[in-house]
Amino acid sequence: MKFRLIPALLILLVVVVTVRLGFWQRDRAHQKEALEAHITQFENAPAQPVSAAPVALKDIEFHRVSARGTFIADKVVYLDNRPYNDQPGFYVVMPFKLTGGGYVLVNRGWLPRNMVNRETIAPYTTPPGEVEIEGIARADASRAFELGQNGSAAHQLIRQNLDAGAYATETGLPLQSFVIQQTGNIGDGLVRDWPAPTTGVETNYGYMFQWWGMAAAALGFGLYAARRAGRKEHARGA
Template identity: 75%
Template sequence: MKIRLVPALLILIVMAVTIRLGFWQRDRAHQKEALQAQITQYENASAQTVSAVPLALKDIEFHRVRAKGTFLPAQVVYLDNRPYNDQPGFYVVMPLKLDDGGYVLVNRGWLPRSIDDRTRIAPYLTPTGPVEVEGIARADATRAFELGAGGSAAHQKIRQNLAVASFATEAGLPLQPFVIQQTGFVSSTATALKDGLVRDWPAPATDVERNYGYMFQWWGMAVAALGFGLYAARRAATKERTQAAQSTPGSQGPVHGAKDA
């Protein structure tokens, strides 16, 4: 059987690519499993204090943190399209001026949105004096899909997304490069304050199962490519044998002459 070079190379290329992609998805799943283990470890660790000293995002993300300061309600931003229990609403993101002069953004919680008027903000309370908040350091206040700039243009109270670095430039504040996802207040006076915000945060999603699913899909495609190649080779070999048999002299059987007179 002759092996046709071009089809064989195509099959091998497809198999190499799909096998490599399967291993890549497996590695991504392992990375996410390690991240999930770290997140669990951080949740059980002591809270770190946030001050004016700059902290690198990679060193603080997903850690429990505490921060003392005063909220700046004049620079609040409402992040739209953040549903909770299938109800539309906002995330209330507000700068906190730290006691030592630094600043950090705080995702204070969820607020329901008016069905009739998107711009109508439901009432909630903001402490006017010093508070101490506790929460989880996150890279941002979650991101929602948007086309282009969408509702994230600067100087709008209601936006779709909020980038920390861009908002720091816009507000003129030396913000820490992360957002505190507030879980509650630390001081007893602030704890008694019913601010009207919901802080039932979803657990960070790592989607490990999705990566394993993609891994098996890619490897399944590699097996399918191998099966197709073997099937095509078998058909080609059968066709070659048939043609060879037909072209062999005498393969059509004996030729009978006329009967003797």
């Protein structure tokens, strides 16, 4: 009896853990569905003005925002390996000096790569003087897979990724905690056909069914093993 009890407890443990993990993935999916509903609501809400007052990322992410100020073109960073319609290119990220004080990073849009000279940046224009921009508040200017940190080293014009906090330390600019993903066509040569934000809720539902499938398989195996053991015991006693 002792030897039968241990496998039963192990199978029970597997069932309990996998069922619980399935519920956890379901709860994560529900949370992401709620976030997607909020994102849709934010897209249709009036743009919030950005000022020098610091705003926590959690209070503004995915909201439509507007800002007035001037671009600081000499501190631009080009994010490499950002394809658009299967064409390689860059994201143009530039600090924006807010009227009234403060700074915020702006992902201005996409530029195609010069396939003859990979280090050459295609021409685009930066509006001079004070302008008003609109966009979506995002946590970063987009992130690409990166091996090591060589492509994101400070003071490089072309980088793989850009950490807003590290960039604030590098430049000494008091940046907001978010990045404005600029929207609208202002004739500056940049593409702003941004992909819709995704939360990956389908992945969570997929994992949920996988965990519950494992629980069902473990339970089925346990019942099968118990039935087979019972038959053997019955056969020996016959």
